[in-house]
Amino acid sequence: MANCLRLKINLCIVRFRGPQSATCCQRSCGHRKYAGQWREITGPAPVKMSKRRSAALTGAQGISLAQKLLRERLCHQKLPDQPVGLDSQYKHLLELLRRTAVHGESNSVLIVGPRGSGKTMLLGCVLRELMSLKEAQKNVLLVELNGLLQTDDKIALKEITRQLHLENVVGDKVFGSFAENLAFLLEALKKGDKSSSRPVLFVLDEFDLFAHHKNQTLLYNLLDVSQSAQTPVAVLGLTCRLDVLELLEKRVKSRFSHRQIHLFSSLSFAQYLDVVRAQLSLPPDFPDPKFSDEWNHSVTKLCEDKTVEEILRRNFNGSKDFRSLHSLLFLAVSRVSVSHSTLREADLIEAWRLISVDSKANVLHGLSILELCLIIAMKHLNDTYDGEPFNFQMVHNEFKKFIQRKSHSIHKFEKPVVMKAFEHLLQLELVRPVDSGVCKVQREYQLMRLMLEHGQVMEALQKYPQCPTDVKQWALSAFG
Amino acid sequence: MSRYITRLRMRRTYKWNGRPVGEDRKLKRQYYESMSISVEGKTEDATVSLGQYILIEGDDDDNPFVAQLLKLYTDDSGKKKTAVLQWFVRMCEVPQNKRKLLGRDPHPQEIFFYQDRSCDNEVDGETILGAVQIEYVPVQDPFPVGKSRDILFVKLLWDTKSFRALDPELMQPPQSPKSPPPSSRGPQTRALPTPDPSVMKRAMSGILTRGSMSTGKMSSSEAESLHSASKLSAAKALSAKRRSQAVSGPQVRKKLDLCSPSKNMSRDDVLGELLDERSEKTLTSKLNTSPTGRISISIRLTPLNLNKEECVSPLSSHSPDKPRMTAHDKDDAARAEEEHEDSPINTAATSRSKRKSAQLVSSRIKKQLNLLGNKIDLQSDGEDGDDDDCFIPSKIDLQSSSDEEEEAKIDSEDELIVKKHRGSGTSRSTEKTRVSARTPRKTPSKKTAPATPRTPRHATPSIPSRTAPARKPGNVLEEARARLHVSSVPESLPCREQEFQDIYNFVESKVIDGTGGCMYISGVPGTGKTATVHEVIRSLQQSAEQDEIPHFRFIEINGMKMTDPHQAYVQILQKLTDQKATPDHAAALLEKRFSAPAPKKETVVLLVDELDLLWTRKQNVMYNLFDWPTRRNARLVVLTIANTMDLPERIMINRVASRLGLTRMSFQPYTFKQLQQIITSRLNRVKAFEEDALQLVSRKVAALSGDARRCLDICRRATEICEHSGSQKNSSGLVGMSHVMEALDEMFSSSYISAIRCASVQEQLFLRAVIAEFRRLGLEEATFQQVFVQHQALCRVEGLQPANVSEGLTVCQRLGSCRLLLLEGSRLDLFLRIRLNVSQDDVLYALKAD
DSSP: HHHHHHHHHHHHHHHHHHHHHHHHHHTTTTHHHHHHHEEEEEHHHHHHHHHHHHSTTTHHHHOOOHHHHHHHHHHHHHSSSSSSTTTHHHHHHHHHHHHHHHOOOOEEEEEEEETTSSSSHHHHHHHHHHHHHHHHTTTTTTEEEEETTTOOOHHHHHHHHHHHHHHHHHHHTSSSSSHHHHHHHHHHHOOTTTTTOOEEEEEEEHHHHTSSSSSGGHHHHHHHHTTTTTOEEEEEEEESSSTTTHSSHHHHHHSSSOOOOOOOOOOHHHHHHHHHHHSSSSOTTOSSHHHHHHHHHHHHHHHHHHHHHHHHHHHHHHOOOOHHHHHHHHHHHHHHOOOSSSOOHHHHHHHHHHHHOOHHHHHHHHHOOHHHHHHHHHHHHHHTTTTTOBOOOOOOOOHHHHHHHOSOOOOOHHHHHHHHHHHHHHHSSSSSESSOOOOTTGGGGGGGOOOOHHHHHHHHHHSSOOOOHHHHHHHHSSOO | HHHHHHHHHSOOEEEEEEEEEEEEETTTTTEEEEEEEEEEEEESSEEEEOOEEEEOOOSSSOOOEEEEEEEEOOTTTSSEEEEEEEEEGGGGSSSSGGGGGGOSOTTTTTEEOOOOTSOOEEEEGHHHGEEEEEEEEEOOOOOOOOOOOOOEEEEEEEEESEEEOOHHHHHSSSSTTSSOOOOOOOOOSSSOOOOHHHHHHHHHHHHHHHHOOOOOHHHHHHHHHHHHHHHHHHHHHHHHHHHOOOHHHHHHHHHHHHOOOOHHHHHHHHGGGGGSSHHHHHHHHHHHHTTHHHTGGGGGOOOHHHHHHHOOHHHHHSOOOOOOOOOHHHHHHHHHHHHHOTTTTTOOOOOOOHHHHHHHHHHHHHHHHHOOHHHHHHHHHHHTTTTTTTTOOOHHHHHHHGSSSSOOOOOHHHHHHHHHHTTTHHHHHHHHHHHHHHHHSOOOOOOSOOOOOTSSSSOOOOOBBBBBBBOOOOOOHHHHHHSSSTTSSSSSOOOOOHHHHHHHHHHHHHHHHOOOOOEEEETTSSHHHHHHHHHHHHHHHHHHTTTOOOEEEEEEGGGGGGTTTTTHHHHHHHHHHHHOOHHHHHHHHHHHHSSOOOTTOOEEEEESSSSSOOOSSHHHHHHHHHHGSSSOOOOOOEEEEEETTTHHHOOOOHHHHHHOOSSSEOOOOOHHHHHHHHHHHHTTOOOOBOHHHHHHHHHHHHHOOHHHHHHHHHHHHHHHHHHHHHTTTOOOOBHHHHHHHHHHHHHHHHHHHHHTTTTTHHHHHHHHHHHHHHHHHHOOOHHHHHHHHHHHHHHHHHHHHOHHHHHHHHHHHHHHTTSSEEOOOOGGGOOEEESSSSSSHHHHHHHHHO
């Protein structure tokens, strides 16, 4: 369970940041500055360092202990005592599962909510409570599947068989072909009945991905079992797609009970602040009461601070889920060291700066002047031709015009040098070829698009260290 | 008997007493419990009721026929009264040349239990003269003297070939409380030690004609008694059980409860002597006989005629046969068991812990003995014949109902010894139990035989059983919820009478004629297609058990439950013959089976659910399925089910569609009245819903889909909501309109609007920006770059710090992940195209209300 949970978290982080971060990594290849920053963002490294440092010093145990505790909280390694703001959903789900466990009633339910809304956390809490019931404890079998891991029914079936310890499992291996496995599992489920066999809880994480399996065989069969007098099962689907029911085939859909538990956070900012405070506060049973009092006091003060509130509000406006909040707080907490043993607003501001920085603006800071000039030329081309694609020749012409007319500081570059710079931009994917058409065109004439927003270019220019004034002026001028 | 002579000339009038106790929908019969006979000139009416012994008008006025009344029913017209009887014969009715077989002088009042299938056991109800008293006399006891001349004695059984000892069980009247309990049993003896060659011969022929179906049939006859027992109210069943228990010891109870397969009984006499001496070894071997391992046809030497007698044996006779689910039966059995546990009469009442340990022990033993091969099964099967004279320890008895699951545990030797010590009955009871736990109509499971050849051991598919028993519903709402669950199968399916009748007639005619045919059944999901077919098969199987129609095999495959269309062959073959083969080989074997002439072959009814999934490019699976029934000797009836009405036209090539034929049936979605009726019939007088609430649900569902599953699910959810709200403001305790409305809202309302309302500020702004950009472009699609420009402008308008591109993309991706937006791959970065997945109006509505 814990393993799977962690896995899910890791996966989600990758996926959540997927689109940008993956490309970011590509783009920043060989770019030391950005690469360094990225490492910093990902977290664990600085934490370890600060921990080591604080361990070396005396009286630093409190800090390292507090950090450990908060890290556990912020990295989702520990379930919260009570899910925040999900009371009715919690009750509903618990009651449902309790009935399956105690009465042997089959059920199916979908837990739907945006990413980071706490679906897995809710389920984890419910299962924790369920397992603490005496009559459910030893009576329930749990099967956990994840749509990202069990990418087709064959793998999913093997996994179910393995987790149920059916008799065609030896050690960790499942014997038999796909067809045999299916028949075997169905037979096993069919043999059970409501009163005497153990209920099986099937947790299907990323439920929507199961709907893409061929014929939706697995879903059909699980839901069919849940609607017939066989072994009692509860099918729990977790998904972030609101239209998940439309993915189900009509006969699969008919067998689904249409119970959906929606997790939409209706949190107000005040509540959000409370959560922040609660998340950062140390528990009363912290071994060093003096330290914890101090810490909690500083946290309360921090939350009242205007700048901090502004940061938190921006974060809240961006997304209401706690995952983004946690990554922000995590960075802030990891900055705490012996030299300043409480959380200060500067930590949070720095953390926010790291987290909210635009990925491409960073890349731009590392470009050479020539490359920057090319970018500006492309921006002008974009303005002139209203976003139509351009080719290297056009960019080069634009650049030449600039050199001839306005430039004082920049010397004439040979065409191959400009070409090389252009190719570097291509590698960084700041420029991307238009993929339509034949690739047999000469390099100079291949159509390209600039992958930067107007604002990004301007911002990068502002922050670029020692940018020549004429280049800046050229960028600001309306026409090339 | 002289007084009847005069009465014969009198006019008698017959009247039913009371209301019909049951009804057979398919045969349109109504069953009654008793009938009163009034005679002209007499004030007092004579009453005959089920289980009583009666006199039937015959040729010989002095000696009217004697019989036991098993059933009374009237046909749909209500005029013709028919009685089903168990005949008895007088010595004078036995052919002259056979009378000497008795070997002694018959007692003047002696009659014989008549066992002959060829004799029609249905007579016109109006030939009944009146009741008579019959007394059972154990074989070696002398006939009582000094009793009234009107009492008849029965001692032996006449099966048209020989006289044999009569099992007192056969004489027991079915649950009629009035009839006197049979006199206490003497020690059981085997009257005819040597197996009668003629009987043996007949048994052989019986096997030939019956084929493999006989297994299911035989085991079902006793199970039928369970059916009837379960029909009774719990109290009645209990009292009946107590009575029999008090009278004849635990093994009688055992029979009642656990419905041991009748073949044990019938083989009794034939094999009894062979089995008088039992070695420990065979004994243990019997312990392991798994229900499936046992089904080798060659060893079944049962005279089937005897079985037949038992089919109409007193216990089963009384109730009209209605299709019932096994689960129910099991439940009932389990409940009956529990009642026994509590019953003070039960001397061997065991504590729960004991029961558990017994379970454990038996499962361990089973486990260990599984290692012994099938050959031992032969012996053990034979041993089943011995049946009546062993005490069944209540420990095992009690364990029975929950004993279906085998646990993989190691055996402990001492427990095994205990088990052995208990005698053969113990082991057999375990076995019987397992047989009985199975659905009687089902062919013994095919999977238990090595399911996976590559599996290192013989794996049995099973889910471990729970340690604590499932809790029963506590209050009205819980009860209603249990009844409303889709899985609970109702006694009958309301609103599908016509479809039932059509399918029934189709299959029945094919089975009777021994021909083949195809039928295509279509209908949207949740309209009761599969359920109706199952019910048809259940009632057909019941009539087959009563020998009204020839026996047949029922096989079911489901396109969704196989991994590949060609697996259909494998599954059919496996269910038909318990063989495993590759798809190609299986197809060849089936082809051979269905085309080769074999006169003794029984009809196979094949249900193909979710037919559309059997589609292949060449359509050879479908082609074969529909082609086999047209073969001369196939005797195959194929019922196919799919969702679309025009499936044959749409996906089948001509030669396949043509073979499917035009026997089509379509299930219309339920109307609101039908849905209401379905709920009401399921609730069955459990008062949990207000009338209006029911109507609302059914109207709503009927308007949307007509899916009965949906309807039941909503009702179930409504009971939950009611339960939660009930604790706060206690209104009527019934599920009312408000609860139903809430449930409907939960299930049918789209979640998009609430999702938008709960989205973060930036997400809402982004949606606004998308709409603004769409308006500007006049298109329903925009790139991220375009929307982002709008987004930034909106941020400024709202006084927020504009988001940068990364943040914007994050927001966009988040909306995309919950499918408020439809996005292209994020690889395209700024140029990924965005579309709305919700209507613009919905978005605006949601945002405005904010």
